[in-house]
Each structure stands twice: as C-alpha cells, then as structure tokens.
Amino acid sequence: MSTPDEAREPLAPLPEDWTTALAVVAHPDDMEFGAAAAVARWTGQGKRVVYCMVTSGEAGIDGMDPDVARGVREAEQVESARLVGVDEVEFLGLPDGVLEYGVPLRREIARAVRRHRPDVVVTGNHRETFPGGMPNQADHVATGRAVLDAVRDAGNRWVFRDQVEAEGFEPWGGVGQVWVAGSPVPTHAVDVSETFDAGVASLRAHQAYLDGLGWQDFDPAAFLASMTGPTGSTLGVTHAVAFEVVRMTWD
Numbered sequence: 043m044s045t046p047d048e049a050r051e052p053l054a055p056l057p058e059d060w061t062t063a064l065a066v067v068a069h070p071d072d073m074e075f076g077a078a079a080a081v082a083r084w085t086g087q088g089k090r091v092v093y094c095m096v097t098s099g100e101a102g103i104d105g106m107d108p109d110v111a112r113g114v115r116e117a118e119q120v121e122s123a124r125l126v127g128v129d130e131v132e133f134l135g136l137p138d139g140v141l142e143y144g145v146p147l148r149r150e151i152a153r154a155v156r157r158h159r160p161d162v163v164v165t166g167n168h169r170e171t172f173p174g175g176m177p178n179q180a181d182h183v184a185t186g187r188a189v190l191d192a193v194r195d196a197g198n199r200w201v202f203r204d205q206v207e208a209e210g211f212e213p214w215g216g217v218g219q220v221w222v223a224g225s226p227v228p229t230h231a232v233d234v235s236e237t238f239d240a241g242v243a244s245l246r247a248h249q250a251y252l253d254g255l256g257w258q259d260f261d262p263a264a265f266l267a268s269m270t271g272p273t274g275s276t277l278g279v280t281h282a283v284a285f286e287v288v289r290m291t292w293d
Contacts, residue, residue, distance in 0.1 A: 052276060053230055056285060057230075063091045065092065066189050073164075074248060075224070077285075078244040079237045082126035086237065093119070093131040094154045095116075096141065096181075102254065118249070119131060122244045126237075134151075149205075151189055153205050162221060163220045164285075165185065165220060166223055169226055171226055175226075189220060193290055196214045198215075217290055219290055221285040228273075231277055231283060245262040245265075
C-alpha cells in the first residue's frame with residue numbers, strides 16, 4: 043500500500059489572485075520551518091500578510107524558564123517576520139504545549155479572522171503525521187483543526203455573537219481557501235527560488251530556540267532546501283514550498 047506522500051498528484055501552482063493573508067499557527071518558528079520563503083514572495087508582490095501566533099512558544103526551550111522564554115521567543119518572531127516583509131505579528135497568549143481543540147480555541151481564531159478580514163488563511167499541518175510519517179505535535183494538530191472550523195465560524199454572525207454585538211467585529215466570510223503548510227498530502231506549490239534566502243534568514247532569526255533544541259549541526263539552509271528542492275522539481279524551478287489547499291466555499 044502506498045503512503046500519502048507516494049500517492050500524491052502532481053502539484054499545481056498556487057493561486058496568487060488575492061490581497062490579504064492571515065497566517066495562524068501554534069508557535070513562533072512554525073512559519074519559518076517551511077513557509078516563510080513563500081511569505082517573502084507574497085510581501086514582495088505588495089500583498090498584506092499578518093502573523094497570528096496562538097502561543098508564544100514559552101515551553102519550547104528546556105533550559106529557559108517559560109516566563110523568560112516568552113519574551114525571547116516573541117522578539118525572535120517579530121524579527122523573523124520582519125525579514126520576510128511582515129510587520130503585523132500578534133500573539134493570542136494561549137498556553138504552549140497544552141492546546142486543546144475546541145470552542146475556546148475556535149473563538150480566539152475566529153476573532154482574529156474577523157479582525158483582519160483575509161482572503162486566504164495559512165496554517166500548519168493539522169494531520170496526525172508529518173510528511174515521512176513522524177507523529178505530528180499536538181499543538182499543531184489542535185490549531186490546524188481549529189483554523190478550519192474558525193474560518194467558517196467567522197462568517198456566521200450567530201456563532202460567537204458577542205464578538206459582533208459587543209466587540210464590534212462584523213462577520214467575515216471572505217476566506218475562500220485555507221492553505222496548509224507542511225501537510226503530508228500537498229496539492230499545490232509556489233516558486234520561492236528568488237526568496238529562498240529570505241526564508242533561511244527568517245528561520246535563523248530563531249537562534250535562541252534553535253540553540254535550545256541542541257541541534258549543534260543544524261543548518262537552516264540545508265534543512266529548508268531538503269524540502270524546497272524536491273518540491274521545486276515538480277514545478278520545474280529550483281525551490282518551491284508545498285501547501286495542501288482546502289477549499290472553504292462552494293464553486
């Protein structure tokens with residue numbers, strides 16, 4: 043029996059006829075482990091991209107107290123985003139490492155969607171495994187699943203109606219697609235040959251986190267190229283980033 047990676051269809055070019063994207067991921071660094079070079083391409087086209095971190099990644103550095111790590115990781119994320127042209131970064135402040143899929147998480151993400159009113163939402167892999175079969179991390183799964191539901195929630199004025207009636211956020215049903223980075227079943231890809239170096243710099247900006255992982259021989263450029271190179275070959279380019287496109291509206 044073939045795995046999802048082996049059975050996938052050829053990747054189609056990712057559509058770029060949009061203006062605003064909201065990236066909602068669990069942790070600082072989640073965008074940089076694969077998708078930041080695509081963001082650099084889009085901001086270079088004049089598109090608006092907003093980052094929304096569900097947590098501040100405060101539980102991610104074993105040798106650093108979470109109260110200290112929170113500030114370090116938020117600062118690294120802001121700088122990392124700047125390197126790919128993103129100047130809007132928000133942190134929802136939910137607890138790192140113990141996120142649970144459910145209504146409270148959907149509520150927070152729906153509020154972000156209503157606040158920023160994107161055409162596209164980018165998120166991380168919500169499936170049980172990473173490409174290659176390694177188990178996914180629980181925060182990633184919870185966040186990705188909640189994003190898919192929260193996008194629909196945001197368009198329904200009777201769901202989280204306090205956001206509409208008391209907080210002044212109008213419903214937003216304008217998200218046509220959710221793009222899932224790092225999915226084991228990608229469907230589309232975007233050429234990042236010209237912005238690959240910006241993606242590498244963006245990942246390197248998480249230096250305290252990378253040091254905390256203890257990966258002494260970790261090379262961000264080699265790591266990212268190991269993914270973008272094979273994906274690029276499917277488009278006939280040097281580097282490309284793959285996404286699973288989830289359609290959120292009926293044709």
